[in-house]
Amino acid sequence: MDAVLLSRIQFGINAxxxxxxxxxxxxxxxxxxxxxxxFYLTREExxxxxxxxxxxxxxxxxxxxxxxxxxxxxxxGTNWANYSRMVGDIFGAPLAxxxxxxxxxxxxxxxxxxxxxxxxxPRVYLLSAFLVCFASHLSGLWIIIANSWMHTPAGYVIQHxxxxxxxxxxxxxxxxxxxxxFHVIVGGWITGSLFVAGIAAWLLLKEKSPVYAKKLLGTALxxxxxxxxxxxxxxxxHSVQVARTNPERMASFEALWKTQKGAPMSIIGIPDAxxxxxxxxxxxxxxxxxxxxxxxxxxxxxxxxxxxDVLPPLLPVYMSYHLMIGLGSFFAFLSMLxxxxxxxxxxxxxxxxxxxxVLASPLPLVANEVGWISAEIGRQPWAVYxxxxxxxxxxxxxxxxHILFSLIMFSVIYLILGFxxxxxxxxxxxxxxxxxxxxx
Amino acid sequence: xDTHQVLQITWFLIIGFLLTGYTILDGFDLxxxxxxxxxxxxxxxxKKLFTAIGPLWDGNEVWLITGxxxxxxxxxxxxxxxxxxxxxxxxxxxxALIFRAVSIEFWFLDEKRRKLWMWxxxxxSALVAFLLSVTLGNIVFGVPLDYQMNYIGSFFxxxxxxxxxxxLLGLTLIILHGCSFAILKTSGQTNSRAKSxxxxxxxxxxxxxxxxxAAAALVLPESMTSxxxxxxxxxxxxxxxxxxxxxxxxxDGVLYMTTAGxxxxxxxxxxxxxxxxxxxxxxxxxxxxxxxxxxELTLKVxxxxxxxxxxxxxxxxxxxxxxxxxxxxx
Numbered sequence: 001m002d003a004v005l006l007s008r009i010q011f012g013i014n015a016x017x018x019x020x021x022x023x024x025x026x027x028x029x030x031x032x033x034x035x036x037x038x039f040y041l042t043r044e045e046x047x048x049x050x051x052x053x054x055x056x057x058x059x060x061x062x063x064x065x066x067x068x069x070x071x072x073x074x075x076x077g078t079n080w081a082n083y084s085r086m087v088g089d090i091f092g093a094p095l096a097x098x099x100x101x102x103x104x105x106x107x108x109x110x111x112x113x114x115x116x117x118x119x120x121x122p123r124v125y126l127l128s129a130f131l132v133c134f135a136s137h138l139s140g141l142w143i144i145i146a147n148s149w150m151h152t153p154a155g156y157v158i159q160h161x162x163x164x165x166x167x168x169x170x171x172x173x174x175x176x177x178x179x180x181x182f183h184v185i186v187g188g189w190i191t192g193s194l195f196v197a198g199i200a201a202w203l204l205l206k207e208k209s210p211v212y213a214k215k216l217l218g219t220a221l222x223x224x225x226x227x228x229x230x231x232x233x234x235x236x237x238h239s240v241q242v243a244r245t246n247p248e249r250m251a252s253f254e255a256l257w258k259t260q261k262g263a264p265m266s267i268i269g270i271p272d273a274x275x276x277x278x279x280x281x282x283x284x285x286x287x288x289x290x291x292x293x294x295x296x297x298x299x300x301x302x303x304x305x306x307x308x309d310v311l312p313p314l315l316p317v318y319m320s321y322h323l324m325i326g327l328g329s330f331f332a333f334l335s336m337l338x339x340x341x342x343x344x345x346x347x348x349x350x351x352x353x354x355x356x357x358v359l360a361s362p363l364p365l366v367a368n369e370v371g372w373i374s375a376e377i378g379r380q381p382w383a384v385y386x387x388x389x390x391x392x393x394x395x396x397x398x399x400x401x402h403i404l405f406s407l408i409m410f411s412v413i414y415l416i417l418g419f420x421x422x423x424x425x426x427x428x429x430x431x432x433x434x435x436x437x438x439x440x
Numbered sequence: 441x442d443t444h445q446v447l448q449i450t451w452f453l454i455i456g457f458l459l460t461g462y463t464i465l466d467g468f469d470l471x472x473x474x475x476x477x478x479x480x481x482x483x484x485x486x487k488k489l490f491t492a493i494g495p496l497w498d499g500n501e502v503w504l505i506t507g508x509x510x511x512x513x514x515x516x517x518x519x520x521x522x523x524x525x526x527x528x529x530x531x532x533x534x535x536a537l538i539f540r541a542v543s544i545e546f547w548f549l550d551e552k553r554r555k556l557w558m559w560x561x562x563x564x565s566a567l568v569a570f571l572l573s574v575t576l577g578n579i580v581f582g583v584p585l586d587y588q589m590n591y592i593g594s595f596f597x598x599x600x601x602x603x604x605x606x607x608l609l610g611l612t613l614i615i616l617h618g619c620s621f622a623i624l625k626t627s628g629q630t631n632s633r634a635k636s637x638x639x640x641x642x643x644x645x646x647x648x649x650x651x652x653x654a655a656a657a658l659v660l661p662e663s664m665t666s667x668x669x670x671x672x673x674x675x676x677x678x679x680x681x682x683x684x685x686x687x688x689x690x691x692d693g694v695l696y697m698t699t700a701g702x703x704x705x706x707x708x709x710x711x712x713x714x715x716x717x718x719x720x721x722x723x724x725x726x727x728x729x730x731x732x733x734x735x736e737l738t739l740k741v742x743x744x745x746x747x748x749x750x751x752x753x754x755x756x757x758x759x760x761x762x763x764x765x766x767x768x769x770x
Contacts, residue, residue: 060545067541071534073508077523078530088516089734093742096513099506100749107502108760111495119763168741395524397590406531413538424549
């Protein structure tokens with residue numbers, strides 16, 4: 001195997017494994033802020049227990065997020081040295097800003113959150129919870145800024161074959177930054193809230209700390225309902241932006257073979273690049289034109305409008321995009337179901353619904369991963385859209401054998417970490433909330 | 441000197457500042473990690489030490505992450521050369537950083553395997569301290585580069601005697617620093633064990649330091665000509681000597697300052713040896729702060745970010761250290 005392919009697989013595994021944890025943190029820290037605020041205002045012991053329980057989970061999730069995140073900062077230099085040389089003038093700055101503005105804040109105050117409940121005043125403790133939540137979102141912003149620049153580069157010129165910064169705010173607020181930021185953040189809220197709702201539902205089903213579990217379930221589901229509906233808006237905005245800034249990717253997402261007026265939106269199917277048609281396709285006529293241009297008869301560029309060497313591999317892009325949309329729709333459906341039973345005040349007695357929440361709780365992680373896969377594979381063959389091909393971004397002096405070695409090493413590490421994460425997570429959950437105290 | 445050059449020099453200093461901050465702060469939890477098996481006789485001892493570093497180590501490690509990101513942003517050519525060139529060594533470093541990051545959490549949660557996680561934390565801490573010091577030793581000593589700034593040596597090129605000696609120098613200094621912190625944060629048995637570990641490691645450290653200076657005089661003779669180098673050698677020697685003199689005294693805070701002082705002079709010496717290089721070439725051209733840097737605009741923007749951000753970071757870091765000050769009681 002060649003170094004490019006191995007480096008791509010390795011980066012995919014590294015980023016994919018890392019991307020399990022930060023989205024959970026986004027939703028989880030937001031819930032902790034909400035519950036700590038309730039505790040601060042009411043002084044009810046229940047909220048303290050619930051929050052301490054969530055902070056225990058956060059400590060575990062965060063340690064894995066940190067451990068797997070360092071790898072990515074190294075990866076641009078170790079495996080993508082040409083990338084770093086070509087675009088480091090622009091790409092490095094948001095990473096450094098992330099460290100200075102966000103990661104320091106998050107890491108320092110998470111120490112207070114985990115270890116300092118009895119060492120600081122209630123007000124400072126609440127502030128620490130807020131700062132950890134704020135910093136994890138700010139951290140997401142800077143990382144999305146860096147990644148968005150790869151999709152829609154702006155604020156630069158090419159000099160001597162390298163991208164040189166000309167306008168920092170244009171690079172930071174490039175055409176896809178905000179759309180992608182809101183989409184990822186709301187995805188994180190869905191992830192964290194359903195993750196917690198699943199845990200609370202399970203505790204209810206097992207009749208462990210049921211009083212606390214009911215309160216926790218209510219708060220988590222409220223965030224889940226809000227976020228899963230909001231995600232339609234952010235998803236729509238992001239799709240419109242992709243259609244505008246990276247039209248060949250939208251054509252691939254939808255497997256739209258021909259440029260046409262009144263383009264349909266593909267719901268399900270299997271695109272076949274050799275026959276240039278989609279098998280077993282179910283599509284809604286004119287919907288794609290309507291969604292992108294607010295005009296059911298508007299023209300949308302199809303795959304025939306682009307030369308093959310700028311198109312991403314069709315099948316994985318189409319499949320991951322549609323799986324993401326399918327899961328997103330399922331979350332909205334689930335939240336409607338929850339609303340109905342909440343209004344009827346029968347939620348806690350619906351065992352089937354509680355089990356559905358338990359079983360659905362890891363699904364947002366799948367949605368995050370396939371959404372990210374559709375974006376990153378969708379950008380191929382480019383590492384930086386229109387500027388630098390992925391094949392030209394790798395380190396030329398690292399032998400394939402070394403990459404194979406590290407790829408195996410990371411795979412083994414992640415198997416071990418994934419196993420221990422689940423085991424220790426179940427252990428924390430299994431103890432329930434009756435005797436929980438934050439920290440050790 | 442034009443604005444771009446002033447910025448390049450400023451960024452050389454800022455990265456030096458970040459790495460020095462990293463070594464002073466994360467250095468103590470690395471050092472406690474390395475000496476953990478010698479400091480602990482029971483799980484209770486380990487718990488005390490993990491309680492001392494638990495709330496702080498995470499923020500400390502961000503200094504390394506930010507230092508790395510600042511190197512990427514300010515000097516992408518040097519970042520690309522070092523990280524791709526030292527590939528296998530850095531993969532080993534990542535292995536250690538990953539397991540180190542989870543092992544304190546795992547120690548508390550996974551009660552049946554506490555020995556395993558204690559040893560994991562210890563071995564990984566030693567690897568991190570040693571590998572980072574060897575890396576520094578290599579870029580100061582010089583590595584073979586081609587005309588496009590790519591590293592052309594092998595993994596074993598990195599394991600030449602001089603960089604290995606610097607590796608041991610860094611490792612022993614980190615252990616002393618960790619012992620300083622352990623002495624500051626504990627009392628009783630753990631405290632006295634930290635003192636005896638420090639006394640033994642101190643002898644090794646002095647021998648290695650003398651050997652390093654002698655080796656530097658041999659292989660990097662020009663390094664001995666600058667009076668600034670000698671001044672910093674004197675500060676290092678004074679710090680390390682006062683560490684030994686104060687070790688069995690009562691002034692734990694001052695003791696901690698002596699190893700911190702040694703770390704500052706260690707980085708000062710390394711910085712003086714390097715400047716204006718970022719990576720010295722044993723073959724090919726040196727990578728300098730002038731040939732490796734980002735554009736003037738990027739350096740300017742980054743400087744603004746740093747000037748706003750770092751004072752705030754220092755402010756709340758001091759605050760949180762005060763929250764967790766004092767000896768750990770059982």
